[in-house]
Amino acid sequence: MEPKIKETAWNPELENQILKQWEETRLYNFVPKDKNFVIDTPPPYPSGRPWHIGAAAHYSQIDMIARTARMSGNNVYFPIGIDRNGLPVELYTEKKHGIRMQETERSKFLELCRNSLDDLEAEMIQIMKSLGLSGNFDNYYRTDSEEYRILTQSTFIELWKKGIIYKATRPNNYDWVSGTTIADAEIVYQDIPTKLVYMKFKIKDSERTVIIASTRPELLCACQTVIVNPEDQRYADVIGKKIIVPVINREVTIRAHHSAQMEFGSGAVMVCSYGDQNDVALFREMKLEEIVAVGMNGLMTDAAGKYAGLKVKAARTQIIEDLKNADLVEKIDEITHRTPVSERSKIPIEIIPMEEYYVKQLDAVDKIRDIGQKIRFFPEMHKQILMNWLDSISIDWPISRRRYYGTEIPIWYCKRCSEPHVPEPGKYYRPWQENAPFAKCAKCDSTEFVGETRTFDTWMDSSVSPLFISKFGKDEEFFKKTYPATLRPQAKDIVRTWLYYTILRCDQLTGKAPWSEAWIMGYGLDEKGMKMSKSKGNVVDPLPVIQKFGADTFRFWSASEINHGYDFRCSEQKIESTRKFLSKLWNVSRFISSYPVVDNAKPTATDQWILSELDNLIKECKKGYLEYNFFVPAVAIREFTWNTFAANYIEMVKVRAYGDGVTEEEKNAAIYTLHKVLSTILLLLAPISPFITDFMWQTLYSKETIHMQTHPNPQGLEDMSKFTKDIADFNSQVWNEKKSKGLSLKDSISIAIPESLAIFAKDLIQMHKIESR
Template structure:
């Protein structure tokens, strides 16, 4: 049969076609889910619409999560791939304050919550547009929201359940405090930055002499309650057990020996204040010292600071350094970089302030979580260490209450007479700050007046029950049994110690089971210079206009092929655009083959058997990568094979036979060409779902490629020894023609190597060998 006009008329792939393909998916209900035993649930991270544009690194992340879902479906799994939007917490409050130029506590609480909801709606709409454009195979428009009454009901119900189990309590303890946002934060919400500061060497009076103490927090002299020195430091052996006088304030404090002191830091003597850092907290407890509050909830020095009352700590630091020098108490000041704890949200250095908060017991659960994590498979394995390091560091229970507005309210009322807490029955969404207490009277004293709790939960209290919410925990037992535990938790590495850990903790406390069997951890999206991308740094790229311009498939292919899974990746727009070249190559190959009706013939020629051997190697390589959800492996392998083996060598090699007279040789060539192309499309489908589905339907089936199973190796005989000989011979001929100034169609004198004798006929036709130029 002669070659006909290409069935695919368009000469290039148009990203605008992605919209048509997506509409067809939606109309067909291609990704609908029906629960069945052993469903494969993906506990997809609900993204946070905290500002615009949406982080391009997050767009790459969610593209690869979608590749996981598509890979699992092609492996025969019944995939449940829900999507949620995280709408609780501090970021939206800060964004709303900035947008409307107001402070949260300066307006009515309900009015502020309404502004937050409006802000979230606007930001969420753009985020969902981006997700839809990326081709996520979940029902993007039917996502759950963590600020819905239904979700908040679940969060409150789990709190009530754990309260009744005795796992939650109230206590006044030193807490990490972010004065910018006005709330307590957990250890897991702290990051550490090397910030420039001053190491101040101060002279304390010791009898008739002096002792020098170095500190980065001289403004806390008013809260100094002891000085500690190294146990075997001969410089201070005579002072241990005596008292020294604090400069500026004049009060006396004891000198104690302690093993935590590093004799080579500063002067080797350390003042213990309430509270400079967590080490101070531990020392105050251990040494039985009486605490004082040097810094208030407004982030300013309190009355015990004397002349520095009302100043910010940084202002007080500058003033007290001046006063130390004026009073002859300053030895020297060094400029250093100091590892400083800062709030991950506001980037403000945290202070430690005694506050009453609700706590969820976690210290006693660490051995259990450690045991559960042993059977949790990490992709890649190296990121298991993040969780292990965090488990090693947990030393106190989790403070779960926050003094903010936009979040799930803590469902507690307190008796106005005796302060006895009343915790209602689970089952509905409670707002104690604006609702009457469900109880008529206090069970303790009989009082009839109650005060509703004003605080909300730490946002991780909501996020940590995501696998329970999506599996309809407590609502639909049959659905829950088929979807929980989930199969996979995909997420970024920076929230292993928060979202991953807290979810394991909470779900185990509530169900006695690990929430998933696998964890897939992605690295950070960096800018071109290797710096972490963030809206705060101003180096983000808006993904939506880019995806509309170059197409989702090009973006997704860049994401998969940029770096091996789990490592940080650089977001270079030029690199993203360059991936379109491969899609153009794939389109051109498909358009060329669309002119040949697909034949069903066994490979009768040696070149056909060779390319099928190479195809088997490709399938095995891709299978290896897909099983690990490492899309870098198939993305690179498919591109290399398609461009540099299939198109450059095999297609050129068999064109003559494919265009030739009807017969077994022609049928073998055409059948092999389509077999290879169809396999390439199947292998590439999870990564570039649009172009592969379009071409599949044009060439091979009226049904979507995404209903197909992943290809498996055919067992073709290994002919890889031929590959190097063949590619080397072809390169030699092409170079020779170039040197002679000949076109590729011109004839050239050459001899086919003996090792390629089975290829001789096709090679002579390909290179026009044997005829005089």
């Protein structure tokens, strides 16, 4: 008979036809019901070439979650968004147009940013569609849209009125390249080679010197005290005495403090404003007067004397040279220093006192910890990232940024008395551009106002994503049905930012956790195990790979390569090798499509064996799908299809399916089982490889898409897996013996069938053309 599947091989170009069908039938439109499965999908960020191959793998697996949920009987809400706020697009725009933000008219710069984002966004949407993401692209959102920014500003206004937001001047992490404050969560630590300089500090009115080791001698001008450990007997007699800061020649007092580590350097430590967060804490505790040594432009200030105007590195080099010339250096060690670096600009941060707006978070840590404990993490080990971050929080969250492309802070200040005024929520405000929506100052009755020019930290926008998709404050009925969301899928590197800030903000605004589950993915690395980055030149663009091999090949590689939660390596060679499995599945399906579907039959022992193994496969797949770990079903389906179903069962029943020397009942049993197993494989594989499975399903089994079906359940058959190894071993034995005798597989052979396989004898005899002895 002619196979119903006409094509001799799976052609990835068919994916475009299937995509078109999904779009035309509006297959993934969402209509809320009383109970819904809501995914708080991460809105990807277009900056430069959008995405690398690891990110594409991440999003293909998020789609597997959505498809699994639908096939489990859930009403799935899978929103798609694009994150368009913040620093990366500003840096991209500056580089693209050869301009600097601060030197460009603000409206013009914002327009250039929007245009850059539009181009990058189009490619990102193309990649997501090509991957087969089953979200509703007709209504995807942008975090820089007026609607989204209204929500961000409205939530700020609500928290302002609750007293959760305040303004203060305090030392902040400062990225002088980007020109803005950054939160602790936006800092990464890198081991950077540097010099540990052992400097000679002279005690006043004494010949004695104290050696102090520091990696930042350029901050000598900001030194306000020297501390030693109170238990350090080397310095017991000098505590309280004056010591002279070398080169700067200013007197400071030696004090006792437990934070001085006796084993580091000489045990004596200079305390400057501000070398690190420990300095910040000591200045507060000791009530020291700060000296600002580094300015917002990254240059040394006038406080640095003759080093004023130098870049930090240049000042460090010069002051080391001056210390040497004055014989004030005992030695210099070349060391690797753990240095706080801006996650965005990749340069070491400075700590500078600045006036910023803060969201209170210190008093919320215990509650967020309780909420976090109740959220189910997949895998559970990544919950610890959140817990470790909560343990490290030491200050409130600075949320104001000195940038342009972001949601504006909706505040106007009285020109006379500087009193801040916050408008009513519900509109999108641009204080830097618009007149104040107030007639007069509530404090002094002045009628003149000055608008705030700063924008929000981008996480202020991103952290309300579950509120935006559920139409918080806009559609109460929709909100009730979609909030809290079910699941937050994301990468592990933004647990301490996006995941944490979302829990914090949503609890402050709703009193509820934003979701009950969090799905955390590892990093996509290059084929050598290195993290991908544009600077290293090892980023793999996913679009050409998808176009070359097809989305289903890419998606199956993603599922079968990545053990959920762990880092994974990406290589085109591995993706190409995955195509072999889909080719095998195609060939098996095409063979089976030669036979008409049989609705019911009485299975033989051979059929019962493969159906019991099919039951085991269903159980294994369900286990993986329940944990959103697609590695489990992908590997199980491949192993079963290739090595059990195709290599053994199909070969055992081919003759019976042809109807040679068997009853009609035995023939129908083989055909029924072939289709039963294949249709079940397609249903199990559908979330992972949605195109090929839908094509085969609609060709062979139904006019309705496979993605409207439910996952199969085990039939509860007697477990016959004890026979599987013996069957495979016997078949291999026969094939090897024929090969050793120079026989073809179609030739007959005389060989004894093991007694343990007697119930399969008829099929084995026909399969191998075994002659009776």
